[in-house]
């Protein structure tokens with residue numbers, strides 16, 4: 001069965017939603033950021049600080065190439081995965097891509113407490129950083145997605161994804 005790939009902005013809940021889908025569907029879960037951190041033995045923030053964003057993006061591309069060969073996985077991606085067309089082309093080879101779409105204000109609220117771990121938004125005004133990122137990325141998320149889910153409430157989002165019927169053979 002094809003992978004389910006979650007894309008969307010930082011703070012959209014890709015990891016938490018992916019982990020819940022994985023439990024409910026008894027399918028394995030991976031998160032591209034977690035793979036990178038494990039391999040490098042460093043946090044994402046440290047990788048950006050030590051080697052810069054372009055180095056991180058190369059690691060991200062390598063991971064995407066590898067995991068695109070997997071089957072039956074729930075995959076949570078980093079928010080910048082859509083910046084390289086190639087990433088999406090790889091992920092689509094064996095994946096259904098779901099965009100978790102949030103309003104800017106919701107993202108700002110959620111990220112207020114988690115911004116330190118996220119180098120692209122850790123300094124400066126959070127609202128304007130998120131607005132700029134959204135402005136540059138929204139069309140990329142939308143054009144990459146097979147499905148777009150309006151992501152307001154955690155349980156509702158999980159249920160909506162389950163209802164997409166990508167999983168009818170997987171039971172509960």
Ligand code: S3P
Nearest residue numbers: 009010011033078079080118119
């Ligand atoms: C990034 C999002 C982060 C992480 C890195 C860059 C981005 O992942 O990959 O900080 O460019 O939006 P999350 O979306 O899981 O926070």
